[in-house]
Amino acid sequence: MRGLSKTLVYLYLGFGLFFVVFLMYCGLKSLTVTVPKNAQINEVVTFTMHCGAEPRIQSGTYTTQLLAGMMVPKSWNARQSMVLTFTSPKGNGTMRIIPDTETEPVSGLNWHQAAKKMFGIGPNLVDDMEWIVFRSVQAYTFSNNEDIDFTVKATCNVGAENMLVSLGFYVGSSIENLRQEDTDYKKFTFSDVFEVMGADGDLIDFVNPQLGTVQPVKSLDNDIITLTFDAGVTNTVLDAESNIYIKVNAYDTEGELISSLNQPNEKTKLTDVGGLRYMIDLWPRGFFDVAKNKQIARLEYYFTDQTGTKVVGYGNTDEPFKFTFRCD
Missing domain, CATH: 2.60.40.1510 (ntegrin, alpha v. Chain A, domain 3)
Incomplete structure (x- = not known):
């Protein structure tokens, strides 16, 4: 009888809860x-x-x-x-x-x-x-x-x-x-x-998978940024490569070239983080050894192999990826 009483109590509670929700x-x-x-x-x-x-x-x-x-x-x-x-x-x-x-x-x-x-x-x-x-x-x-x-x-x-x-x-x-x-x-x-x-600057694409991205999307040349190459997005000339490097140019606010790093070496090599993704963290001012009176306004870059002959640009073309520094 005690078991039956418990069952009746649960039934009443369940019915009561249903009744409240229904009402x-x-x-x-x-x-x-x-x-x-x-x-x-x-x-x-x-x-x-x-x-x-x-x-x-x-x-x-x-x-x-x-x-x-x-x-x-x-x-x-x-x-x-x-x-x-x-x-x-x-x-x-x-x-x-x-x-x-x-x-x-x-x-x-x-x-x-x-x-x-x-x-x-x-x-x-x-x-x-x-x-x-x-x-x-x-x-x-x-x-x-x-x-x-x-x-x-x-x-x-x-x-x-x-x-x-x-x-x-x-x-x-x-x-x-x-x-x-x-x-x-x-x-x-x-x-x-x-x-x-309608803006003069870069397109910020939030929705389409990107071969190359920069995080954070807003930063200054004195901030640490991460450049990522996602080889899983589409087939590229780098599909068979296990070592990925970056070729990158830095420009000032007047559009003049400050520095160019185009040699595949340990400094420009990306880290394989798995899932066909490669990353490199860098502090732009230190990476390019920029003088105190200079400011990096934007980067233009490609991903390449160890020989420097296979190159991937924006949208899998020969156009460079571009990143403009901004904080607003």
Whole structure:
């Protein structure tokens, strides 16, 4: 009889939990976004999120605030320019960015960090992104079957750099927070590739696999940088080579050649880190032995074999990879 009593208690608890969840379900519809294919540098662009609420509340009401956010490149400085507004049958409004000092209860991080931890950077291959989360000023109360559609518009300056990037979007309910297992109260998605055009500098490609990359993407000539050759991206003339070297030229702010290192040797050899990837860490000023009165503005480089005759450039062509030093 004691075993039977325990079983009945568990059944009652399970039924009670199901009953509470059933009575208080107010999920969100799927999220879709409207994103233009491209924009000019420093253009203020509008990105649109389409979503809706589906309240299934058998007893009482459900009151919450709308959460919405975007993931954008850090170089956009979006915290200074981004504005979120929304329209809905329950009213329209402007949203406010959630302060960094406010903790998202589930993760213990601030809301922006919590969103990045949960949603990641999507199809982007370079992690120079930030999530920015906003909350509606007003709270809204729903009753059973009071389904609505709503639209969130985010306007933002897209920065001053050429780039290809996939943007992230999120909508949610304030009282539900960011629980990992909860998919009903949070919806997120990533856009197709969005291009920013019109700058004189290099193209920053966040989404396409690159034969050659530099990390961090923003640095000065006095910072340590890592150059990577990813031989797994496509077939090149270096496929059969186990020793990879770099040929690199350094230019000053006037476009004059400061130094050139074109000999395959221990100084210019990359380290095999496995997975058909090779890396070299270098401190540019020391690597090129730059005089104190000189500043390195950009690098142009190739990957080569031990003989220096097999050469791979940008996009597997004879054009050099280019990297411009910048910190803004």
